[in-house]
Amino acid sequence: MNQNYKTDAEFEEFLTSIGGLENGYRIGDKPILSRGYFSVGNGWLGIIENLIKDLIKLGWNKQIIQVKEKFGTLRFYTNELPEKGFETMVEYTNESTITCEVCGKEGELVNKKGWYTTLCQVHSDLNDVIEINGEMYKPSLFSKIQNGDLYYDAFYHEIKKCETNNFFNPWCVKVDKY
Numbered sequence: 001m002n003q004n005y006k007t008d009a010e011f012e013e014f015l016t017s018i019g020g021l022e023n024g025y026r027i028g029d030k031p032i033l034s035r036g037y038f039s040v041g042n043g044w045l046g047i048i049e050n051l052i053k054d055l056i057k058l059g060w061n062k063q064i065i066q067v068k069e070k071f072g073t074l075r076f077y078t079n080e081l082p083e084k085g086f087e088t089m090v091e092y093t094n095e096s097t098i099t100c101e102v103c104g105k106e107g108e109l110v111n112k113k114g115w116y117t118t119l120c121q122v123h124s125d126l127n128d129v130i131e132i133n134g135e136m137y138k139p140s141l142f143s144k145i146q147n148g149d150l151y152y153d154a155f156y157h158e159i160k161k162c163e164t165n166n167f168f169n170p171w172c173v174k175v176d177k178y
Helices: 008-017 042-057 085-096 121-127
Strands: 063-070 073-078 108-112 115-119 130-132 135-139 150-153 158-161 172-177
Touching: 008 042, 042 073, 042 085, 073 085, 108 121, 115 121, 130 158, 135 150
Parallel strands: none
Antiparallel strands: 063 073, 108 115, 130 135, 135 172, 150 158, 150 172
16 A cells, blocks of 8 residues: 555645644744645655654654755755754655655656656656647657647647658647557
8 A cells, every 4th residue: 555645635634643843934833733834745655754753753843944855855954954854854755755645655856847846657758748728649759740740739639640751840749648
């Protein structure tokens, strides 16, 4: 069973069970109990939950600055950490590099059009899919568009059918139905 993926409700239930976290920017404000404070996909919420539990065991004061994804890995910023806290954070950051941010299953760090993200094979493939009017198409980069081929016109955001053998448009890419 996948322990990394958590629904928003499950994660907020966890935050409530520990009395929430303290906003490190506005010390004294009401506790952070909302999943919305965590700018990552649900596939990493279990990693964050385990990190928080381990830091609390080490004596962490539960002050948090920011939690987000950056360059495809988990970033967890705090005001201060207890002894062994940094090593614990590094351990969970490393776990995020092999865990799909979307579903929590085994993943890998990939470069998608200049953006680094950690995804499983399914979500990596879906990341490369173009969706138009509920239909999904897989781009075939570097393939010539020939008569009868389907192609995606990025300028008009439409799928079209080629009607010539000498077709070239820098805004277009050949696609196949997914």
